[in-house]
Amino acid sequence: MYAQMVKSAGTGVKSREEMSEQERVFQDKIDADIKIEPKDWMPDDYRATLIRQIGQHAHSEIVGQLPEGNWITRAPTLERKAILLAKVQDEAGHGLYLYCAAETLGVSRDEITEMLLDGRMKYSSIFNYPTLNWADIGAVGWLVDGAAIMNQVPLQRTSFGPYSRAMIRICKEESFHQRQGYDAIRKMAEGTPEQKKMAQDALNRLWYPSLMMFGPSDKESVHSAQSMAWKIKINTNDELRQKFVDQTVPQAEYLGLSIPDPDLKWNEERGHYDYTDPDWSEFFDVIKGNGPCNVDRLATRNKAWDDGAWVRDGLLAHARKKRARNLAAE
């Protein structure tokens, strides 16, 4: 997932009477589950909203490499190191598909990257939290990828063709990551007292930030209606969060770990768990740039981009020379 608080462009959902003929045809296609392809006509606001959403998702994959990369050099076994490397490589690959999907909407990868680097575009709040012990790597797979999958599975049916197709590929890999994450944290939960302590510590720190990944409560979410009408967003934030809680609580119980929420309990009447909402003031702080790692994450990405400028320039210059030589030889 990794798209939170994506602001829908435009003034809100239009009634059929307010729509132009083109807009009506467009909305009819969406309602009939016919995919919108890059060359099809689309409202400017639909395009702008999708660029924001896909861009934020892509950036999250890229910045998401950092908290996981933080443990690659300290992975405790060769097997765990290989699994983590493969996972981080997959995440970078997801970033690549998504940037390609965004490019079909008319924004280049360099443009959208610049917007990440200068702070105009966001990435998921979750990656502004640190990974402090090895169990965090298991917890990231289990909880963070688990939450991402909740959002991405429905997005496989999203209205924009390239985004939908990227989601189908990404979901396959994400469910694999989630299983690997769960396996890693299970090993810790069943391990020595110190390992169990690491697992519980990871869950304590990452539980509420994972719930935040779905975005603010529907009551406060001002952007949902238009995105849902466009089928860019399929479920509400609260629906997905509830589904995540319902899925995750039994998994934690199986591990013998406690979810850090004293008010968590099964509600027979609703058929769901009741749970405590995350501290939304903390969420808005993180979104504004005051999370524990915001400044460092962005500085790291900026440094990588700036340090790499000579490489990109060098390879581009070489490609031009090669083309010129080939032309001259013809």
Add this chain to the structure above:
Amino acid sequence: MDRDEAFLQFLLRMGDNTLILGHCVSEWCGHAPVLEEDIALANTALDMIGQTQMWLGLAGEIDGGKSADDIAFLRDAWDFRNVLLVEVPNGDFGRTLMRQFLFDAWHLIMLGRLMKSSDERVAAIAAKASKEVTYHLERSGDTVVGLGDGTDESHDRMQQALDYLWPYVGEMFSSDDVDAEMVAAGIAPNPADLRDEYDALVGRVLTAATLTIPESRFAHKGGRDGRMHTEHLGHLLTQMQWLQRAYPGATW
């Protein structure tokens, strides 16, 4: 030195090379100049860690039934048998790719010989690794050419990288009693015999990259026999082995 001991040393040399270089390359995760390079670096590191599991797995079998992890995470620096080239720090992207190229070229030639090893297990590992390393060499070679023959700045950086790394090349071709024993058993070639092919290959690529090979053939040595590693290896191990050392006996 008996044959089993020599075989063990040979396997450690192969496995430690890929372990240490794989570790160094993995440090790039999330910091590469462009997304495709992030993916390629992670992929290269992943291949090398996979090769490490095979080489050190076999070494463990020879060495009284240890696991590859025991060998990787529970030895101190003096027991490591990698060449010094793979433990020098990443430096900038240019140095990382130049180091990769200088290693890949040796590695592919070596694996080609090992595919004909009298030991079937060695031949099988070499055959699998060789497929991966063919791609590593293609990529590192192309990148060295692209950056060497790119802008003035990229050319200068690549020349500096080559000048810095060249004194570490010779160790890959040095021979000792271990090698003599491996040659006698038909398990592995004499490293010195790979040098002509290496020079031809590397010369071709570096010429295309408009880079100049330093004249000196001086070679730093001490890694593949463990006599004297660089100062860098100890730091690398403190990070790599930390969890295994801090929580002995835990399974992960």
